[in-house]
Amino acid sequence: ITPEEAMYKLCKVRKIFVGTKGIPHLVTHDAHTIRYPDPLIKVNDTIQIDLDTGKITDFIKFDTGNLCMVTRGANLGRIGVITNRERHPGSFNVVHVKDANGNSFATWLSNIFVIGKGNKPWISLPRGKGIRLTIAEERDKRLAAKQSSG
Template identity: 55%
Template sequence: MSGGSQILRNINYRDDIGPVELLIVIYKECFSAAIPRTYFAGVQRSVFAPRPRCGPHKLRESLPLILFLRNRLKYALTYNEARMICKQRLIKVDGKVRTDMHVIRIDKTDETFRLLYDSKGRYATHRITENEGKFKLCKVVKKAVGPKGVPFVVTHDARTIRYPDPHIKGNVCMVTGGRNMGRVGIVGHREKHPGSFDIVHVKDAVGHSFATRLNNVFIIGRGPKAMVSLPGPTKGVRLTIAEERDRRLAQKRAI
């Protein structure tokens, strides 16, 4: 912890540091103790952890490929090994080769993954078939009319789609933010609060109801059926502590 402590001492000691310079100092460092809980990184052996690069997604919703290859898939032991895998152009994200830090495809091992949240709000390494990996779901964050009356929508990954189908609707959703992150259910009704956040009420597969903000809702299917396979044995249903205990005991008895 000496390296991280030294940086903190330097920041506190230099009272004359400007706001821009302070921002640069903080930007370059990412402490392993401060990484989001969605990273499933586990216990870090060093003070620092990989930091994702900015792209079409928000920084807090991104995951470094280094952690995906090293901590989850175990295809690399160190940062340099994971970097060499990326530089050999072996990793495809949404069908395109990515060499730096959706649907992730590794041709050499014939594996395809979709990055989704599990029922506890953590990134899950969900294996899918090659046919399912040919498409991805997008969330519309903006709709407008452009020049010459051309309607268009903007998705969460910065795609612009002209002439969208106005009849596309769905009511199966996954929560992508807040305390209910990762839960899946049917959209019930929506409460409008002008000047504040609109609230959406959702009911999961076992009948548990919860509420979240409209911005946290991501539609994943039409009617009661999801268009993508869901990770984990609970399929987006968050169990209570007692239910998790009973499930573990049942698994032990079955062994």
Template identity: 40%
Template sequence: MARGLKKHLKRLNAPKHWMLDKLGGAFAPKPSSGPHKERECLPLILILRNKLKYALTYREVIAILMQRHVMVDGKVRTDKTHPSGFMDVDEEGKFKLSRSAVSNFGRRAFHGHPIRYPDCLIEANDTIENTGRVGVIKNREKPKGSFESIHIQDATGHEFATCMVNVFTIGKGMKPWVSLPKGKGY
């Protein structure tokens, strides 16, 4: 009988987007419970050691974290397996992408923070991002008993459709308020 959560994660069962070596050891760092799902996050140890190359070993990552040099969303993190996700920012970031909500009440965004409208010039869902694709909303439709779908046109002129839950506002009209990758995400 199992008693509680699994505390180990084999390297071969780790998510493929972590891009771990098959022969780099038997285990991978299991993300601790937190704001992101296990399959949609990266533990801090993988970011510092494998992606940013700030440390060579597991012990060096722990030393960096215990010196309180790492901030995620404005909070110091010392947990080596803290799950950092798609919309998390490091200590240099001043803002975070959020889903715009029309109401001023407690509707929550992707990362759990409530969205409010402090500026009357912001319109909901002007410019959006869909897993790296950036475009402008052309049409919104909500069939009865189904999810709201949105038709988006990207910078190359291609149109695609997605669910409303996959859409994040990043600007107004054709002008984004955040820096975009080269090629504007297409």
């Protein structure tokens, strides 16, 4: 990661509530509690926290068309664009995601972490850009690497 990127971190908003004396609070996935957040920030949005001051510098709404990473479940580590959100009252909400190769998959809303507006990520992506290869593609890649080294 770049030195500028090391100055902030992204956090998913888990809970928003009004505390004592009517002070609004926001709680993130890593237990940061921030007082007086922007009123436009809602649950499941992603906020950018400046590590020096602990203040919110920017935020990304949880919305279709935004780049996201899957943090839990069978699709762990995959990165793609949110295409659709299904609401299931009393059950798990489902989010449909499409990756860079055009493969679509679905996962629970709680497993999704928004990492960028549109197709532009706010963090550096891991090697492979969060695209899952099929078993045959993985085998071919491994064989090609073995041929070039040996």
